[in-house]
Amino acid sequence: MKTIRFLLLISFLVALVSPTRAVRADEGDSPWGDFLNPDGSIAWDQLTDLGTVSEPADWMDITLPGGLVVDMDATYHRYQTPTGNIVVLPSPATLFFMAMNPVESGLTNAESMLGNGASILAMLVGPSLTSDQLAQLVSQGYTDPAEFFQAVIDGREDIWSIINRNFFFEIMIMSFDSGFLVNALLLYLNGVADCESIPGGCAGLLADCEDGNCLPETPICPAPTITQAPATLTIQKIAPENPLVVGQDPDRRGADIQAQASIPPVIFTWYEQIQDPPTYETTSSGNGGGCPAPGSRYDNNWDPSMENNPGYEVVDGEIHCIEHMEVLPEAITEVQANAQLSPESHYWILNDLASKYYEAYIHQPRFNLVPGMAQMSGGCRGDGVCTAETQVLNVPFADPGTFNLRMWVYTAGTFFNWNGVSIPITQPRVLFTEDAMQVYVTLVTLLPAGAP
Amino acid sequence: MSEIVIPKRYIILSLVLIALVAAAIWFAPQLYGGFRVQAGEAVTPTSPSGDRSQAEDAAARDAALAGARAFYAMDYSAGQQQWLDRLCSVSTQTGCIVYQNVIVPHFWSQIEEAKTITTVGVAAQEKVQEQVASTRNNAPMQVWRLNIRLSSPWPMQKEPITEFPALALVIKENGFWKFERFLTEEELHAFSTDGGQP
Numbered sequence: 001m002k003t004i005r006f007l008l009l010i011s012f013l014v015a016l017v018s019p020t021r022a023v024r025a026d027e028g029d030s031p032w033g034d035f036l037n038p039d040g041s042i043a044w045d046q047l048t049d050l051g052t053v054s055e056p057a058d059w060m061d062i063t064l065p066g067g068l069v070v071d072m073d074a075t076y077h078r079y080q081t082p083t084g085n086i087v088v089l090p091s092p093a094t095l096f097f098m099a100m101n102p103v104e105s106g107l108t109n110a111e112s113m114l115g116n117g118a119s120i121l122a123m124l125v126g127p128s129l130t131s132d133q134l135a136q137l138v139s140q141g142y143t144d145p146a147e148f149f150q151a152v153i154d155g156r157e158d159i160w161s162i163i164n165r166n167f168f169f170e171i172m173i174m175s176f177d178s179g180f181l182v183n184a185l186l187l188y189l190n191g192v193a194d195c196e197s198i199p200g201g202c203a204g205l206l207a208d209c210e211d212g213n214c215l216p217e218t219p220i221c222p223a224p225t226i227t228q229a230p231a232t233l234t235i236q237k238i239a240p241e242n243p244l245v246v247g248q249d250p251d252r253r254g255a256d257i258q259a260q261a262s263i264p265p266v267i268f269t270w271y272e273q274i275q276d277p278p279t280y281e282t283t284s285s286g287n288g289g290g291c292p293a294p295g296s297r298y299d300n301n302w303d304p305s306m307e308n309n310p311g312y313e314v315v316d317g318e319i320h321c322i323e324h325m326e327v328l329p330e331a332i333t334e335v336q337a338n339a340q341l342s343p344e345s346h347y348w349i350l351n352d353l354a355s356k357y358y359e360a361y362i363h364q365p366r367f368n369l370v371p372g373m374a375q376m377s378g379g380c381r382g383d384g385v386c387t388a389e390t391q392v393l394n395v396p397f398a399d400p401g402t403f404n405l406r407m408w409v410y411t412a413g414t415f416f417n418w419n420g421v422s423i424p425i426t427q428p429r430v431l432f433t434e435d436a437m438q439v440y441v442t443l444v445t446l447l448p449a450g451a452p
Numbered sequence: 453m454s455e456i457v458i459p460k461r462y463i464i465l466s467l468v469l470i471a472l473v474a475a476a477i478w479f480a481p482q483l484y485g486g487f488r489v490q491a492g493e494a495v496t497p498t499s500p501s502g503d504r505s506q507a508e509d510a511a512a513r514d515a516a517l518a519g520a521r522a523f524y525a526m527d528y529s530a531g532q533q534q535w536l537d538r539l540c541s542v543s544t545q546t547g548c549i550v551y552q553n554v555i556v557p558h559f560w561s562q563i564e565e566a567k568t569i570t571t572v573g574v575a576a577q578e579k580v581q582e583q584v585a586s587t588r589n590n591a592p593m594q595v596w597r598l599n600i601r602l603s604s605p606w607p608m609q610k611e612p613i614t615e616f617p618a619l620a621l622v623i624k625e626n627g628f629w630k631f632e633r634f635l636t637e638e639e640l641h642a643f644s645t646d647g648g649q650p
Contacts, residue, residue, distance in 0.1 A: 062555070064634050065600060065618035066524075067610035070558045 034081040047087065050078040053200040059101040060094070074098075074105070076200045084192035088199050106199055107186070221271035221321035226425060228330075229264035233433035235337055235407040238391070245441050246396045247363070254394040255437065257369060259337050259376070259407050265384025266328040266414045268425050276317030280306055288313030328414035328425055329380040332388045337407040338372075341365035342436070345401025353400075356443070363398035370407075386411075400441035406434040508592070512629045513576045516596035516620035518542040519631020524572040524600060532560045544623050544630040546588075559608060566607035573601040577617075580640065585623050593623040595635060 034046060057074035064070065075091040090098055098105040142148040188198040195202035236258060237243065243255035277299040280291040290309045295302030299317065306312040346365060354360040369392045370376055378388035388409065397403065413428040522538040536556050540548035562568075581595035598618045605612035619635040 063636050064555075066602070066606070066613060066616045068559070068606065068608060069610070070555055072554070 034083055034085065046082055048080040050080055050086075050200075050205065052077045055199075055201060057094070057097070057105065059104040060097045072097075074199065078200050080192065080205060086188045086192065086195075086198050086200075086205070088186040088188060090186070090199065106197065220319050221273045224268065224270035226266055226268050228266045228426070231261065231263040231409075231431055233261050233407060233409060233431055234435070235259040235405045235433060236435050237405070237437035242438070242440050243397060245400050245439055246398050248442055252394075252396065254396045255439070257337075257339065257392045257395055257405065257437075259335065259370060259388075259390050259392070261332060261335065261376075261378075261388045261407070261409045261431070263330045263332065263386045263409075263411060263431075265386075266330055266426050268326040268328055268414070268416055270324050270326075271321040272324060274320045274322055276320075278314050278317050280312050281315050282311055283313050286310050326416055327384040328416060329384040329386050330414050330426065331380055331412045332376075332378065332386050332409055333412050333428070334410040335370050335376045335388050335390075335407065336368075336410075337370040337392075337405070339367045339369055339395065339397075339403045339405050339437075341399055342402040342404055345399070345403075348401060349399060353441075364396075365399060367395055367397075369395065369405075397439040400439050402436050402438055404434060404436050406432070408432050508629075509579060509594070512592075512594040512622050512624075513579070513596055515542065515622040515629035515631050516594075516598060517574050517576055519620055519622065520574045520598050520600055520618060521572055522631070523634075524570065524574075524602060526563060526568050526570045526606070528564050528566075528568050532556060532564075535560075542631050544625050544632045547630070547632045550633070559606075562608045563606070568606060569604075570606065571603040575599045575601075580619070588623060588625070591624045593621060593632070594629075595640060596620045596622065 052075060054073040054075045056071055058071070060072035060074055062070040062072060072093070074094045074097070076094065077089040077091075079087040079089075081087065098107040101107075137148050140148070186199070188194075192205050195205050237255050238258045239256045240253060243253070246252040246254055277297060279299045280302060282288075288310050291298065291302060291306040291312045291314050293302075293304070293307060295304075298314075341362065346362060349360055349362055367373065370390060373395065374390045374392040376388040376390045378386070380386040409431040411429050411431070413424060414426045416423045416425050519539075519542050522542050525538075526535065536552055539551045539556070543551060575598065577597045577599055579594055580597050583593055584590040585593045596619070598620055600616055600618050602614040605614055619637070619640050621632045621635050622629050623632050624630070
């Protein structure tokens with residue numbers, strides 16, 4: 001049971017690889033340095049686990065017809081640093097409501113966070129966005145969904161303008177199903193001294209930590225680690241070499257586009273702490289505390305006469321750390337890809353080209369390649385590498401210019417099944433890549449005869 | 453050889469008779485329809501897609517009514533599980549999980565303590581929104597405005613009112629319309645300004 005708790009604890013925090021990099025960039029004398037190692041990993045021995053705490057939060061209330069209100073509690077898992085700062089990990093539902101109510105929830109009081117409000121929304125909502133919704137964001141001028149999420153945090157956009165209302169319940173269910181699956185650590189400076197204003201309040205905090213004397217005991221076994229090689233994503237035109245607009249091509253050939261994604265597995269290394277049963281030993285001094293029943297707990301033969309017998313004492317069993325290395329495939333759940341005429345080409349057609357060819361216009365500036373015109377195929381191999389691939393053939397580009405090719409790959413994150421318990425190790429994520437391709441047009445130029 | 457003579461007026465009468473029969477056969481359907489309209493009967497143009505749409509709306513409306521009834525019809529003596537079972541039988545899978553983990557446990561202690569027993573009457577007023585749920589494989593979803601009348605107030609209401617409006621969100625799941633949850637007017641407003649998106 002202790003091991004399960006330990007695994008659950010580490011699972012809350014180990015999925016921080018990419019956000020950690022963001023913090024390290026401006027680390028310097030940052031308080032994050034209290035518990036971030038130079039390589040970006042978490043120094044677990046510097047954090048005191050304060051456990052999970054819930055508190056009423058009216059910014060999370062659910063209103064029902066007839067004047068009924070469900071008072072939802074905000075739930076946080078909290079950790080204390082040696083210098084008295086508090087690191088807060090909200091539950092997914094809490095995190096969602098915090099992002100929606102940044103002032104009321106105290107989100108804006110945080111010194112900084114691994115990730116920010118926009119990335120929180122991207123983590124929670126991003127994987128549910130469809131290609132149509134992404135297209136809608138583009139039509140609103142957001143080339144990157146993160147810009148839209150930042151606009152939501154800033155109060156310039158409404159999150160519900162792109163996601164369904166039903167998603168509200170799904171966010172809540174994340175809290176039940178996955179524990180603290182979505183990772184966003186918030187750091188509150190002087191949290192111990194100013195505990196009234198931090199999420200979760202003062203309960204359970206350790207006092208007098210300014211001189212660093214509240215360091216927890218150093219764990220016996222090494223902290224768990226996760227590593228993962230970078231994913232490889234490509235989307236590119238593969239044929240023909242110089243695609244011609246279909247309107248000028250008698251064969252209406254179009255262009256072929258290839259999209260590929262390959263995600264290496266997460267290597268999760270953890271250490272199981274095993275303690276041998278205690279043994280009894282005789283004491284020469286006669287000051288032993290005796291060896292209490294039951295005898296089955298001892299590794300050697302126990303006798304009732306040893307109870308309350310100062311000639312004997314209990315010696316704790318030796319502790320071993322068993323290393324386990326797990327290869328966890330990160331499955332691809334969805335791929336979206338599109339080709340979109342660049343704004344520059346858009347302008348060129350409607351201005352430069354239209355000035356020479358009367359009524360030149362945009363035929364089709366956007367193609368939803370995946371899943372609109374093709375489906376990805378792939379899966380996870382025996383070595384844990386998960387792949388997805390497709391070729392979209394004969395895409396009928398009818399407009400000349402530069403088309404931006406973009407691909408989003410959604411993953412399920414990774415899970416470690418330990419004795420029937422599924423423990424999230426890394427969070428679901430969205431990977432993105434883009435490239436560009438040219439579509440050509442033949443233009444006729446009249447030259448005076450005999451011109452050099 | 454005798455000669456048969458047919459009077460000219462018989463020939464004319466025969467031709468008129470034939471013309472009348474043909475006209476009757478040709479115009480009978482239109483005339484019948486016209487009589488139905490004059491008699492006040494509703495004549496609905498036969499359209500398979502229109503029928504389907506009406507049937508979908510009716511099924512969605514019934515799901516909204518069933519959800520409201522399951523939520524507000526209360527007999528504390530039957531127990532919390534019976535309330536939950538009733539709700540889950542008409543709810544989406546997602547809705548059921550939330551009722552099970554959040555909403556029903558939140559209210560139950562007060563319902564039990566006050567020994568709440570209420571019957572409920574629910575009337576559907578109108579369909580106010582229709583979209584697809586992109587997070588549920590683009591399943592159809594609708595919002596219905598309902599009117600709810602309780603036989604007596606619930607103990608945890610802010611005001612002890614027995615008649616109030618409600619907005620019910622229903623989603624088609626595995627081919628059946630199911631109740632998801634109640635919406636607030638503010639949520640409906642946001643819903644409506646989505647422009648039917650996504």
